[in-house]
Amino acid sequence: MAIYVAINHKTSYTYDRLINLSPHVFRLRPAPHCRTPIQAYSLRIRPEQHFINWQQDPFGNYQARVVFPERTRELAIEVDLVADMTPINPFDFFVDESAEAFPFVYSPQEAKELQPYLEIAESGPQLTQWLHGVDRTEKPIVDFLVGLNQQLYRDIAYTVRLDPGVQSCEETLEKALGSCRDSGWLLVQILRHLGLAARFVSGYLVQLTADLEALDGPSGPTADFTDLHAWAEVYVPGAGWIGLDPTSGLFAGEGHIPLAGTPSPISAAPVTGYTDQCEVTFHFDNSVQRIFEDPRVTKPYTQEQWQAIETLGQQVDAELTANDVRLTMGGEPTFVSIDDMEAAEWNSSADGPHKRALAHVLIRRLQKVFGAGGILHFGQGKWYPGERLPRWKLAAFWRTDGVAMWRDPALFAQEALDALDEHHDSYQETIERAAAFIKHLAAQLG
Incomplete structure (x- = not known):
C-alpha cells in the first residue's frame, strides 16, 4: 500500500520598512535519518537576490545558509516535498544484548561520543519529584520507553503556543501544559536524568484520516493534517535513535518527518537569523494533499474503477464465449x-x-x-x-x-x-x- 502526499509549507515575514537581513540558516530539509521516503523536495526563498549554500551542521542535519546582499521589505520561504506514507513499524529494530533491559550502561566509546546528548541542563524540584515516580526496576527497554512516554503524555496536556522558545521543564510540569516543543524538551531531560542519551527533534507531522472508524479507541483526525512538530529521540545500542512523541504518547512513525535532531532546541529551530530593528507581520501556512493512493482493503476501488474493471471483464467473457473457451475460476x-x-x-x-x-x-x-x-x-x-x-x-x-x-x-x-x-x-x-x-x-x- 502506498500513499504519496504533497506537503506545502509557507512562512513569510513582512517588515514595515526596508531592512537588512543577517545571514540566515534554514533547517527545513528532511534530515538524513528520516525514515519516510522523500520523493521530491524544493525550497524557494524571497528576496530572489540571495546566495545559498547547502551544508550539514555538526550533528549531520541539512541546513541552508543564505546571504542577502540587499535590503528588503519581505522574507518568504516556501517548502514543497512529496513523501511516501507507506506505514513504518516503529518497533522494527534489534537491541544489543547489553541494552535489552533498563537500566543499562553505555560502553566507554559510546558514552564519549554521546556526551552532548547526556548533558543535564535542568534539575528543578518539579522535575526531581516527577523522576522520583519513575519505576527504575529492571524491565525490557522497549517496555520501559513505552511506559515512560505514555506517562508523560498523560501528565502534560497539549496546547498551541505561538511565542518563540521552549518552556523550562519546571514551568511545563507546574502548569501540566505545554506545546510539542515543551513536552519534547521535557522528555529529553527526563531521559538524560535516567542515564539515556536523548536529543530534541523538530520536523513535520503528517496525520491522515483513517479509511475506517476504529472499533476501539479514537479514530484519529477527521481531515488530513500537517504542521511543524517536535519530539524526542533516545539512543539505544543496536537500535540507534528511536523517536518518542510525548504529545501523542506514541513512538514516531511514517508521519514524523525529522528536519533536525540536536542536543538542544535552539540548534533545531527551523529558521535562525537577525534583522534591523523594525515592526514585522508574521504569517505561516501548512497543507497536505494526497496525490497518489494504491487501492487497498480498507479503501478499495472507486465506482468508476469498478465500472472499468467490469466492462473489461464483460469484453473478455464475450471473447471467450465467441471462441467456445470454457473456464472456471477459484480463489x-x-x-x-x-x-x-x-x-x-x-x-x-x-x-x-x-x-x-x-x-x-x-x-x-x-x-x-x-x-x-x-x-x-x-x-x-x-x-x-x-x-x-x-x-x-x-x-x-x-x-x-x-x-x-x-x-x-x-x-x-x-x-x-x-x-x-x-x-x-x-x-x-x-x-x-x-x-x-x-x-x-x-x-x-x-
Whole structure:
C-alpha cells in the first residue's frame, strides 16, 4: 500500500520598512535519518537576490545558509516535498544484548561520543519529584520507553503556543501544559536524568484520516493534517535513535518527518537569523494533499474503477464465449482475526473453534446471496503434501435455474452456534444418526 502526499509549507515575514537581513540558516530539509521516503523536495526563498549554500551542521542535519546582499521589505520561504506514507513499524529494530533491559550502561566509546546528548541542563524540584515516580526496576527497554512516554503524555496536556522558545521543564510540569516543543524538551531531560542519551527533534507531522472508524479507541483526525512538530529521540545500542512523541504518547512513525535532531532546541529551530530593528507581520501556512493512493482493503476501488474493471471483464467473457473457451475460476482469500490474531488457528493450524464457527457464518451468508435453495456440504477439502490430514471444506451447491434443492434451511446443522457458545445444545447429533439419515436418503432416492 502506498500513499504519496504533497506537503506545502509557507512562512513569510513582512517588515514595515526596508531592512537588512543577517545571514540566515534554514533547517527545513528532511534530515538524513528520516525514515519516510522523500520523493521530491524544493525550497524557494524571497528576496530572489540571495546566495545559498547547502551544508550539514555538526550533528549531520541539512541546513541552508543564505546571504542577502540587499535590503528588503519581505522574507518568504516556501517548502514543497512529496513523501511516501507507506506505514513504518516503529518497533522494527534489534537491541544489543547489553541494552535489552533498563537500566543499562553505555560502553566507554559510546558514552564519549554521546556526551552532548547526556548533558543535564535542568534539575528543578518539579522535575526531581516527577523522576522520583519513575519505576527504575529492571524491565525490557522497549517496555520501559513505552511506559515512560505514555506517562508523560498523560501528565502534560497539549496546547498551541505561538511565542518563540521552549518552556523550562519546571514551568511545563507546574502548569501540566505545554506545546510539542515543551513536552519534547521535557522528555529529553527526563531521559538524560535516567542515564539515556536523548536529543530534541523538530520536523513535520503528517496525520491522515483513517479509511475506517476504529472499533476501539479514537479514530484519529477527521481531515488530513500537517504542521511543524517536535519530539524526542533516545539512543539505544543496536537500535540507534528511536523517536518518542510525548504529545501523542506514541513512538514516531511514517508521519514524523525529522528536519533536525540536536542536543538542544535552539540548534533545531527551523529558521535562525537577525534583522534591523523594525515592526514585522508574521504569517505561516501548512497543507497536505494526497496525490497518489494504491487501492487497498480498507479503501478499495472507486465506482468508476469498478465500472472499468467490469466492462473489461464483460469484453473478455464475450471473447471467450465467441471462441467456445470454457473456464472456471477459484480463489483462496486469507482471513485473520481482529480479536485473537495471535491464535494458532489464524496462523498455523488448519482448523480451530472460532475459525470454523466464523466460516459457518460466512458460508451461510454467501449461500443466501448466491445460492438460495441450495445445499451445504461440510467435508474433506484439499490435502497438502506433508500434512497428516486434509483441510476442511465448506461448500454450497445450487441450481442455476433457480429450482430449490433444499426447501427448509432450518434443518441444516447449527454447528456454528455450538462452536461460539459452549452452553448451546441445539446441535447434538451423532455419527450413528448421520449414518441412519444417509441410508434413509439413499433409499428414498432409489
